Each structure stands twice: as structure tokens, then as C-alpha cells.
Amino acid sequence: MSTQTLDAIPAEAKRVAVAVIAGLIAPILDTTIVTIGFDRLAAAMSASVDTIGWTNTGYLLALAVAVPLAGWSALRFGSRTVWRTGLAVFLLGSVLCASAWNIHALIVFRVLQGLGAGLLFPLMTSVLVAASGGRALGRLVAMVSVPTALGPILGPVVGGVILNWLDWRWLFLVNVPVCLIALALSGRIPDDRSQSRTPLDWVGLMLLAPGLVGVLLGLSNVHAGFVRADVLIPATIGLVLLAGFVVRGLHPRRPMLVDVRVLGRRAVASSSVALFFFGVASFGAMLALPLYLQQIRGESVLAAAFVLVPQGVGALASRTIGGHLTDAIGARRVAVAGFAVVAVATIPFALVDVDTPLWWLMAALFIRGLGLGVLLSPIMSASFVGLPSDMKHDASMVTRTFQQVGGSVGTAIVAVVLTAGTADAAGFRDAFWWTVVLTAAGALLALRMPGTSAPVPALQKID
Template sequence: MAQTQTGDSPPAAGKQRLPAELLKVAGVVLLGMLLMQFDGTMVSIALNKLVGELSVSVSTVQWVVTAYLLALMVGMPIAGWAADRFGTRTIWNFSLIGFLVGSLLCGLSNSVWMLIAARVVQGLGGGMMAPVGQAMLVRVGGVERRAQLVSLMAVPAVVGPTLGPVVGGIIVDDLSWRWMFFINLPIGLVAFLVAGRAMPNLKASSGAGLDVVGVALLVPGLVAIVYGLSQATTVGFGGVQVVVALSLGAAMVAGFAWHAARPNIDALVSMRLFRYRGFATSSILLLLLGLTMGAGFVDPLFLQQVHSESALGAGLLLVAAGVGSALASLTMGRVFNRVGPMRVGVAGLACALVGRLIFTQFDANTSALVIVVAMFVTGVGFGMMVLSMTTALYIGLPPEQVTRATSGSRIFQQIGLSAGTAVVGVVLQFQLTRQQDAAPGGSPGPDALAPAYSNTFWWSVAFLLLAVVPTVLLPKRLVETPVPDKKTESVPRPKEA
């Protein structure tokens, strides 16, 4: 017989310790996610080094980053279908192996073109690994442990970008840029060996075939959009290649949306998912938070160009944001089931707004203490927002849609990150050009550059203000439906309240 839980109160298991077997699965998934986050942020530190050692131009070496982003967008859409068809453990291991092979080839590269090709291999693996790992944890943990697991998953997402530049700077200065990639191998090997024993191999019962039309529309459409956004930072949004890429990408994604909304279509990401309030609001919020986080690439530039910090010094100041985010996520994860997605989201958005508003007041004389406080408060806000929207994402979804919903949410977040970086990159360049034109000799000092950055920081405030309405529309609490018998279904289905 199916067991029934009370529908009036949220599940109380958020206070309990996670089972040892579930912790093993979580540990493996988090290792994989941390590898991706470190790799993505460390490489940006080494770009100047690569220009000299590989004897190439800055525009060419930028493809080391761009190729990885484009490959991510190829892997993400097909991850959900592949996991449903072949099993979560199978695809996760396959993706991890691809990422590690790419890492090895990156470290062995003797030319920039070999490095770019190896980064494509890395990106294909990473693009599938993250959504499959997240969906696996959500399914095996059940509704009552979802917030705790999401809070754990949020840690590498904030710790990686925060500590990555610090670790990358140490490796580039004291070792070789190649060790940024070689360091992935022993960590990844441990994750692979543990995964074989700890991870479940969950599959969908339908065994549906690949949505070939969806792949043909969505994958190149997303690649075109990300390519256009990446080029906008150098040639502006009026550049021919940017306009063509964004227009073509938008048309193909719109075509996919029409295709995926048709009845009886088992799409890569079904438009019918937007009927669920939690998925719809969370997807919008992930896009907007991605915009804000993408805009955050300005932070270390301000610290180095205006506050005169070294690369290491800037990285250490940025650690405060990661600490705040991790603490908030882990703390709120234990009480989330009682408080609910909407209240946690609103509190997080308020903290993030306060933190970014403080950023708009920064100048060359701002004390390190004020910077650390602003970083910490912003991090607290981001941690709470990620926890609320990622947990609410799955409310009401049938278990068989969890994996594809995760792929869809990752796509929204990645598009937001790329768009935020592009938009704010163009804005910052415009602001810096104005300051340079106004400065004697065209060489503005830190005091003259400060207004360019403070004006640019307002864009991240604007992105957060756009998130107010969808945050308020998040479900207020979790109410479960009857939990099916373990023999027929191990994943409980939540319901919106």
C-alpha cells in the first residue's frame, strides 16, 4: 500500500542527517561539479600567459574560453534525453570521462588550436555532467531532502568561481598553466571509481527515441546565441557577426519552442513544463540571476584597476562572496522546508540588492572592510536565491520529467551568464572610453576610472530588480502528494501550494 504523508505541513526531514549512501552519491556529484567550476574560472587567469607561450593574439586565445562555452551548450540539451535513455550513472560516467580526456589533451597541447579542440571535448563532457548529476540527486533524495541536497549542490557553484581565480593564479605563477588541467585527473579518477559503486542508474520507463528535429533546432540555435553574445564583448551588438548569430539563434530557438509545444512530441525540453508554476518562475529567475552573475566579471577588474589590488589580492577579497553564499545555502537548507521557497527567495533577493547597491558606491578609496561586507552580503543573497529557485524548480513535476527539466534550467542559467557578461562588457567598455577621452593624455588614473565602474554596477542592480515579481510568485511552501509504494516508485511527487 502507498504511504501517505500529511498535506498540511511541509516535510520535516530537512532537519535530519542525510543517509550515508545518499551522501556518497552527493559527494561524487559535487566533485564533478567542482571540477567544472574550477576549470571554467582558472582558465581566464591564464589567458595572458597563453598569449606569450603559444605565440598567438589575444583574439585567438579568447577562443579557448569561447569554444568551451559553445560545447557546453551542445551537451546540455541532450543530457536529459541521454540520461533517461541510457541511465544516469552511465551518462554521468561517460560525461566525466569525456571531461577528463579533454583535460589531459589540454595539458598536453602544443598549439592553441589543439588546446581549443581539447576544450571542446571538455565542454561536451561538462555540459552533460552537471544536469545529469543534479537530476540524479533530486530524484534519489526525494522531496523531503531536496532542499538539503540543493544547498550542497550550491557550494561548488559559488566556491568554484570564488576560489578558482586564486588557485589558478598560484598555479600559473608558481607551476605551469598545464597543471590547471592536469589537476583535474586525480580528482576525476576518484569520482569515477566511487561512482561505480555509489550511483544509481535511473532510467525513464518510456525509452523514447531522440528528438532529432529538436536537436537540429535547439542545439545550433543555442550555440549561435552564445557565440553572438561572446563576440558582442569585442565588436559590440551592432557587429555583423553578432546580429546574424543572434538573429539566427533566436529564430531556431523559437522554432524549437513551437516544435516542443506540439502535442504527442517527446521534446528535449517540453514547453509543457511551463504549466508548472515552480518550473516557470524558477526558469525566469535562473535567467535573471545568470545575468547578474555574468555581470559579476566586472568585480575583479574594479579591484585591480581602481582599487590597485594584485590578482591574488583581488581573488582573496572575492572569497567573501563565496563564504557568504555557502553559509547561507547550507544554513537555510536545514530549515527550508518550514520556511518555503518564496520567503527564502525574497530574503535572498533583498540581501543581493543591498550588496550590489553598496557596489555602486565604490571608489578608489573604499576600504577593504566595506568591500568584504558588500561581497559577503551579496553572496548570502545569491546563496538563498539559488536554493529557493532550484528547489522550487521541481515542485509538481512528474519524476520522469526531472532530468529534462534540469537540462532546461541549466540552459536558462547559461544563456543568462553569457548575456550578462556580454551586455555589461559592452557597457563597461563604453564607460571606460568616456573616461579615457575626458582624461588628460587619455590615461585616466584610478580615481577617474571609478565612475565608469560604479555606473556599470547599476546594471546588476537593474537585473535583480527584474527578479522581484517572479520571486514573489514562487510557491510559498511544499505540500506533498501521497508517496507511492517503494516497489513501484521511489521518488515522491511534491505539489504546489
């Protein structure tokens, strides 16, 4: 264990981390906060719940389109400028969503929100690497990943509280003060623009963006079955486009939108796979848990939301510990242990019946949260082990994309199991067993991660 690993977090890096946290809170909560209001929105907009679901699907698809642009934009215009642009676009989208006059307008404005959020997420880790010089990266990632871990957990809670006392428009207006604070702090984000004027890889963009959209669109429709045109056609087209992007990127003749060769580095590849299974473990279960509490246990929307609070408390409690352990003993051990805890704590939900006390489920959720809380720090920081500074944006985009696709896969698997199974507790037990198995698979694959959290070499000094 090197002495540099135990260095204190640089003061400037702490300032940057606070700015990053402020900028991520609203976009991350917004990925889940709207879901709990589907029934209310359907009534207000005179639309079906399936149509309302496109407010979330459109947001996630737009986010997928914007993610590939974030790295190139940061190099061309600087992370600070791109960060401010993402916040401004998300803020505008939030205000427009609150003023939407029908469901079609709301979907369009949610797409605008997704474009803004997609510019922010990939920059989270790369700006920390630039600000800290790779020192104490595990603890820094632990700081800024609090919104990322708690978003799927606290989003439904915040949405339930808002809808219990306020109009649905406040689901979006709540973002306004948060975004204004984030914009005020955005001057702390590094201005790391490149001196070179790298042209945009339009061919790569035309392959990658629609490729991701096709795969995610297919996964979003898989709840009604795999063998359907609205699943197979977009997913197949998406996979073909993504394959074309990868093949083209293996032997590039000019600067690429995303350098896929970064996956040739063990640290990036293993962290990307681990983030994929983190998405599966977190988002898959978060689809099943609220439905189980409402449909099987008969809990109200607000009560079900509050039952999930212990998981958020557990994740928050273990966040700092995860960062310290990552810097002290290495990412691999912490990630494997985190996955194992999440898998074990999910087993009780695969064994419950309608008479199981809620306090027992809440205790299991707290332990599950402890595991989720320690996972992001080792996985995300490990992707930068031994990575040259000119690859940090590519690594950020690749790992973020794997996490997002993993979340979609986890949600799709749980939806398929619930749809194919029965409508009683047995169907939910099957879904939870799937989550347990996939989380355990994440623990096994995390063994491929680097055993250390060495600082990133050769980072250039930035203003």
C-alpha cells in the first residue's frame, strides 16, 4: 500500500466534488422521481399509463444520445462549459415540463431534460481525476456517487411526498432551485479544454447514438415478451450499429467519438462489466420492490416509498467507508464484498410471503443499502488505474454507458419474469431470485478488477 494512496483529499478536489454533487442531484433523482406519479400524470393528461411511460423512456433515450457527445464536447470546449450547458438545458427542460399542456408536450420536454442530463453524467469521474491528480480517488468518487446510488432509492420517496401534498408540476419545479445552486457552483469545474480543434466524428455519432437508442428502446418494450417486433427490430438494428461502431473503432483513421480501444485495458473493461451488473442489481430490484409492496402487500404509494427508505439510509451510511476501503485495500476486494452483501440481502425477498413482518424487510433493505453504498466507489475509481489522462473522457463515457445498459437489462429481466409468472407472490419471488443470481455473477466478475487503486499517472495540470 503506497503512501500516496493514503494522502488526504486535495482541498481543490473537495471543492470540485461539491460542485459535481450539486449538479447531479436533480438529473439523477429525475430518472426515478416521475415513475411514482404515472397514475396522477395519466389522469391529469387524459392519457393511458403506457403513454405516460414514454415520459421516462424518452428521457432515458435522449440521455443515451447525449452521453457520446459529452467527451468530445469536453475536449473541444472544456468540462466547465459543457457542465454549465448540461445544467442549463436540464433546467430549461424542467421548467417546460412543469408548463406542459398535454402528454405530447411533456414527452418532448422530458427529452430535452434527458439531453441535458446526458452531458453531465459522463463528466462526473473525469473532472475528479483532473482535479485530484488521481489522489484519494476512491474517497472522492464515494463523495460524488451519493446521488447516483440514492437516486433510484430516494426518487420514488421524494415523488411520493410531493404528490401527497402538491400538484404534479412540482415533480419538475423542485429541480429549479437545485439547478440554480449547481450553476452558481459550476465555476469550480475544471476548464480543461484541449488546444487542438478535434472535429466531431459524425460517422461515429450516427452509429453509436442510434445504436444505443435501438438497444434501449427494445429493452423498454420487452415487458410484454421477447418475440415481438417492437423488441426485436430496434434491438437488432441497435446491435448492428453498435457492432459497426466497434469494428470501425478498432482501426481508426481519425479521432473517434469514443475510443473503444480503451476497453483493451483490463481496468476499464473489468470496471465496465462490474458497472453493468451494478445497474442490473440496483435498477432491477427497484422495479420489483415498489410493485411487490403495493400489489402483494397492499401498501399505498406513499407507504411503499417510505418502506424503501432504509435502503437509502444504508447506502448513505456506507458511502464514506467504501471510499476509505477502496483507497486502503484496493478496489477488487471492496467490490466483491459489496456485490456479495447485496446478493445475500436480496434473498429474504425471494423467501417472503404476505405475512412476513415489514420490519424484517426493512432490515434486509438496510443491509442491501450497505452493499450498494460501497460498490460505486471501487468500481468507478478502478477504471482509472494506470490510465493516461488523455483517455479519461473515453473511460468515463464507456463505463457510464455500461451502467445505463445494465440498468435497462435488469429492469427488462425483472419485467419479463413478472409478466411471464403469476400475479401473486410467487412471480415476485422468481424475480428476486433472478436478481440474486445476477448480483452474485457481478461478484464473481468483479474478481477481474485491479487489486489496487493506484493514482492515475501523467495528469496535466489544469486551471
